[in-house]
Amino acid sequence: MDLLQDLKWRGIIYQQTDEEGLKELLEKESISIYCGIDPTADSMHIGHLLPFLTLRRFQQHGHRPLPVIGGATGLIGDPSGKSEERNLLTVETVQHNADSIKEQLKRIFDFDGENGAVMVNNYDWTSTTDLVTFLRDIGKHIGVNYMLAKDTIANRLETGISFTEFTYTILQAMDFNHLYETYNCKLQIGGSDQWGNITTGLELIRKKQEEGAKAYGLTIPLVTKADGTKFGKTESGAVWLDAQKTSPYEFYQFWINTADADVVKYLKYFTFLSHEEIESLEQAVETEPHLRKAQKVLAGEMTKLIHGEASLEQAIKISAALFSGDIKSLTASEIKQGFKDVPSFEAEQGELSLVDLLVQAKISPSKRQAREDIQNGAVSINGDKVTNLTHMLSEEDRIEGEFTIIRRGKKKYTMIKYTN
Incomplete structure (x- = not known):
């Protein structure tokens, strides 16, 4: 089974610009393929994964992936899927976010070998293009009517779209054209919301490059859950x-x-x-x-x-x-992970009555209820039931001196953190 058949079997392909042409190209030569991300946050989330993992599948079949960090486009704002203008980020924030995302992309791709991934940042070529050059060499080739027909722009006309976000699709087209010239990049992959931006890139390549120049676009479906709730x-x-x-x-x-x-x-x-x-x-x-x-x-x-x-x-x-329930087998760092979202209470170092702690930490509503809970075997310390009403919490009850995990009933956990 070839690569495109595998992608179809996995349900990964949503749209293609020219299925037969891409199939022939992939069988004939190794190409460079790109997928981009705008660094609008200092981390990717799992909603970003599928396009990049698809890019990695192409790498496994001998093609070169070009993960693109949108250092320039991240400063502009993609109108795709948005009903209003994005807040503009500072250059420093975008750079910080880009550096963080680069480290995450390094876990996904192989950067060695003949088809080792090449990570690039579109700020490198966009920031050196002056306004007149952009308007004459890039903007001249993309008609306003062509852009207005794009869903991402048409959907914003009623609520309003700035010239800044209006030009986003041209900037991304400029990326595709630059990568075509520099890395022989002939395919862009993106989420289904990127179809308009991808096809604008193909339009620019058709007009800017030699006669017969051919590039392709492929989009990935939106990841959904069977129950209708949002994935990720x-x-x-x-x-x-x-x-x-x-x-x-x-x-x-x-x-x-x-x-x-x-x-x-x-x-x-x-x-x-x-x-x-x-x-x-x-x-x-x-x-x-x-x-x-x-x-x-x-x-x-x-x-x-x-x-x-x-x-x-x-x-x-x-x-x-x-x-x-074997809480004692965990280290303090593992406790932090496993009980990150449970209620917590800060207690001072030294011995502390269990009955008093249950009330102070609001685990039990009163001393009377706390005593009943202990006598009935409803209270556990680090996974061990405690039925002694006079139990005093000591150093032995602290995991690495930092935490004690108290459970009341089957599911109510509280993390006790100790102050110096």
Whole structure:
């Protein structure tokens, strides 16, 4: 099965400008392919992953990926999918964001070998183009009527669009033309909302390059969930690739909690497992859904790709400890990950009555209720039940001297943090 057939099997292709022409090109030669991201935040989230993982699939088939950081376009603002103007970011903020995103892209691509990825920033060539040159050499080739017909612009005409965002599609077209000239880049990949920007690039190449010059565009479908809720969102917000924003444990948990109705689609979209491996897991979903084999493989593959083997092992360890209640087996750093979103209470160092702590931390509403909870075996310290009413929390109850995890009932956890 060739690359395009594989992409179709995985459900990754949404639109193509010339399917047969691209198929012939890929069979004939190795080309450079680009996908871009505007650094509007200092981290990518999982909603950004599919186009770049698709770019990596092309690399695995011998083509050169060009991940493009939109250092210039990020200063302008893409009107795609927006009903109002974006707030403009400073040059310093965009540069900081770009540097952070570069490190994340390094985890996805192979930068060595004949078809090693080349990461570029469109600020490098856009910032050196003066206004008159831009208007004469680029803007002259893109008609206003042509731009007004683009959905991304037409949808904004009623609510208003600035000249700044109006020119965004021309800037991205300039990127494609520059990469065509510099890296023999003949294909741009993007999300389904980028179709208008991609085809503007093809129009510029057709008019600027030699007669018969040919380039192609391919878009990826919007990732959806079977229940209609938005992919990539949790109660605490977006699932980021930055471990400081979304810990490897939280990242792992997001994928392992994938619904049966979605897991096979996500295995096809996001992993590099073979057809046979995915079909085997699909069978497991149908015959042994309670084992959640497909979810475990999906979570493992994605966490390993983005955070590495060590972080995956740590995420699995935290998950197992929380499931079994063996809190004492965790380190302080693992406690921070596993209990990041539970209520917390700061207590002073030294011995502290358990009854008093339950009330002070608002785990139990009164001393009377606290005593009942303890006597009834409803209170655990670091996974161990405590039924002694006179129990005093001491150094032995602190994990690495930093935390004590108290559970009341089956699910109500509180993290006790100790001040110096």
